Amino acid sequence: MKKVLNVGGGSKSIALPPQYAAFEHLLLDIDPKGQPDIVCDARQLSGLPAAQFDAVYCSHNLEHYYRHDVPQVLAGILHVMKDGGFVQIRVPDLTELMRVTVSQGLDVDDVLYTSPAGPVMILDVLYGHSPTIERSGEEFFAHKTGFTQKSLSNAVARAGFSSMFCMTGNLEINLIAFKGKPDSEVRALFGLPEGNV
Numbered sequence: 001m002k003k004v005l006n007v008g009g010g011s012k013s014i015a016l017p018p019q020y021a022a023f024e025h026l027l028l029d030i031d032p033k034g035q036p037d038i039v040c041d042a043r044q045l046s047g048l049p050a051a052q053f054d055a056v057y058c059s060h061n062l063e064h065y066y067r068h069d070v071p072q073v074l075a076g077i078l079h080v081m082k083d084g085g086f087v088q089i090r091v092p093d094l095t096e097l098m099r100v101t102v103s104q105g106l107d108v109d110d111v112l113y114t115s116p117a118g119p120v121m122i123l124d125v126l127y128g129h130s131p132t133i134e135r136s137g138e139e140f141f142a143h144k145t146g147f148t149q150k151s152l153s154n155a156v157a158r159a160g161f162s163s164m165f166c167m168t169g170n171l172e173i174n175l176i177a178f179k180g181k182p183d184s185e186v187r188a189l190f191g192l193p194e195g196n197v
Helices: 042-047 067-080 094-103 122-127 130-136 149-159 184-190
Strands: 003-007 024-029 053-059 081-092 111-115 118-121 163-169 172-178
Touching (some): 042 067, 053 067, 067 149, 081 149, 172 184
Parallel strands (some): 003 024
Antiparallel strands (some): 081 172
C-alpha cells in the first residue's frame, strides 16, 4: 500500500482529500495532543529515514515557518519522499487575498468569510486565525511567511523538485510537485495536464 505523510495535519480526524483514500495515512505533527504517528517539527524531516513515503501532504502548514526555514522544510519533504513520489502543498494565496481586499474596499480587520470556526478576518489569513492563537497561547500557530503562486513555485524549484503544477482558487494556492518524472497515475488522480509548469 502507498503511504502519505500528512505534515502538520493536527489530527487524523481531519480528513485528507479523497485522492488519498487508497494511501496509508501517517500523521506528523509538532503537537502530541493530536496523537500523530511521528512527533516532529517539519524542519527536522531530514532526520527521518529517507525515501519512505509515496506522497507528502502539507496543507496550510508551510506558512507557519519563517521564510528562512522554508528551504529546510522543503528539503526535508524531498528527503522523505520515494523517487517517484510527489508533494501537495496548500497555502493561503496572498495575491488573491489582496485583490479581494482592494476590490471590495475592505480593511485588514474586516470579515473576509465565515467558517465553521466563526468569522475569519483578513488579518487572520495574513497572520493566522487569531482566536485560535489567542486560545492556545502558542505563537507557532501564527503565520510567519506569505506566498504568491510565483514565490511558492520558486521556493519549490530551488528545493530541487523536478516538475510542478500550480493551481489557485478559494483564496489558496494548491501546488503538486514531483521528486522525479511526473507519474501518469498521479496526473490522472489530480486531473493534471501533460507537461509541467
